[in-house]
Amino acid sequence: MKMLKNQIKQEILKKLTDHVNLYKVILFGSYAYGNPVTDSDIDLIVVxxxxYIPNTYAENMRNYLRVSSAIRDIKKSIPIDLIVHTRPMYDKFVQMGSMFSKEVLKKGEILYEKNNRGMA
Incomplete structure (x- = not known):
């Protein structure tokens, strides 16, 4: 499965859009960059x-668990590494300009973006 199949992308997006008020979903890592190996996981940033920016760890975990539980069934068959941000958290992530954020912005694949209604 060199490239992530559209069917899997669509399934992930369907589950997320049914259960989460989405702003953006970005695929990054080996599947986005075209070099996955047998045991590669799917790397996603869900915005x-x-x-708001969560004030506590508990608040942040609630957001994470809400997103994670939406794709629970998929995660049983395919390993997914998930990063969850709110819009202001994502804006800070981009503004920080870390090597990681630059790589995600440059090489990541946007699967969904609210303003564009883009679906993979």
């Missing part, structure tokens, strides 16, 4: 359309 919710929430307009």
């Amino acid at each position: 919710t359309d929430d307009d």
